[in-house]
Amino acid sequence: MADTESEARQEEDVEGPRSGGRVQAVVAGAVPLALGAVAAWLSFGLNVGSLTDPGPGLWPLIVAGLLVASGAGIIVVAAKAGKSDGTEAFTRGTFPMLAAAGGLAVYASLFEVVGFEIPTVLLLFAWLRFLGRESWLSSAVIAVVATAVAYALFILGLGVPLPHIIVF
Known part of the structure; x- marks a missing residue:
């Protein structure tokens, strides 16, 4: 019984990862957003074409759009989050x-x-x-x-x- 109580206290003493803060969360969203924007701009140089006649730049444009959307989503969540934003600090x-x-x-x-x-x-x-x-x-x-x-x-x-x- 004492061992179970000791293990429970040890689990409570273990801290989770340090929070990176809101600024780090915004930076974590800004990086994919910027990379996606550059990739989207470069994909237009590859002739995007259309959905019925796709060019070599269509798939890079779609992936870039997903990157931009993901980055923007991270930034929005970070802006709304409180102090415990879930972003881990750099270690x-x-x-x-x-x-x-x-x-x-x-x-x-x-x-x-x-x-x-x-x-x-x-x-x-x-x-x-x-x-x-x-x-x-x-x-x-x-x-x-x-x-x-x-x-x-x-x-x-x-x-x-x-x-x-x-x-x-």
Whole structure:
């Protein structure tokens, strides 16, 4: 019985994540809103077309619209929320996520220049080793095998015209 009471007190003592506040919540909505607005503007350069005759910019425009709507929704909820808005404060755990996003941006920039294989292996290795804390060997093996599987599936199997340097 004493153990149950002790466990209940420990659960009450555990605090939830720190609140990030209203400003951080508004910023969290402004970022996707701004990205969506830029993406929508760029999609018009791809010839949107119409619903019956879609152009290459239609789907990016739809996704950008969803991003803008989501960002605006976050801002509206943040503006109406009280002090406990549900937004978590930035902590040390935020930085690995920023590193992952930065790695993805580098990957996207190298993809067209270097090809599919090298950036994919490097990104997967970095994510597995440094974010997932896998061993050096398992990170290397999984990155190479996953890249080979993606190559076989998309380039050889489906014939997707990805830029690549290895030709079979």
